[in-house]
Amino acid sequence: MELRIAAPADAAALADLGARSFVAKFGNMYTPEDLDNFLNESHSAAKTTKEIADPAMRVVVAEEEGRLLGFCKLVMACGWPEHAQGRRVIELKQLYTDPDTTGRGIGSALMDRALEIARDHGADEVQLSVWSGNEGAQNFYARYGFGKIADIHFMVGEQRDDEFLYARML
Template identity: 40%
Template sequence: MTLPTLRDAVPADVPALAALARRTFTETFGHLYRPEDLAAFLQNHTPERWAVELADPAFAVRVADTGAELVAYAKLGPPSLPFEPRGPSIELRQFYVLAPFHGTGLARALMDWVLARARAGGAADLYLSVFVDNHRAQAFYARYGFERVGRYDFQVGGHVDEDHVMRLKL
């Protein structure tokens, strides 16, 4: 399989990004939630919200584009998790790859961009949160040297999940 093209997201991607964010979250976690909780959470992925973040220089979004559709994305932004960063830090806010592209090297290529972008921005640490039962993602992050440093209550509608907070010293 030929890997999709990786590129920075642009304003014209907003509708596709919003749809991809809803699709990837639902594909990965939708089975865990009551429909009303999932629907409430997915309201966070509106085109309007994506447009605001893409226009904000504090955020950086990389997409994987097949030419026909977006199939993966990574979003970096200022730390938002409830913890005190140790120094100059950035957060991997979202990192999703559609299931047909798992195991193709696409996630690795996206993570290479995440690390390079975080370092270029002067971050000393990169933080993220990952669902405690998402063992595939945890193993992926551990291969890069991320370590658990705390926990986080992740709200999906009226449902609360436990996430691990992970940090990578850059």
């Protein structure tokens, strides 16, 4: 498995992987209309292309023999400044793996790289949000030293999801 910064040519495959991963984990929680609208807004090739090109983001992909296995997106700015504990805070926006490859250490490799990028950027805190019902992800983040610092919410169409804001000092 190779980890690398995403290139513009990765946009369509990243958008597809993001949508498939989201649907596999959360698709049953939403009305078809809310889900379709969310996927079109958040996991389109056009949006992914912009994120890859954005100097305020880092998109890291995990790849094996030309196949994308996972990715993470880092916003090199604080997503929730009202909860910031550090002076230079970044946000881990997404960490997704292909639903067919879960359990192979891809998420761990991506998290290790994300934390390395954060340190290289001079960040002293990383924030991320996680759905309140996703205990597996919460346990994964806890293994990396993240802890809950606030209750927040996330909108998918008309549905408001209760989320937890996690953070880790570097």
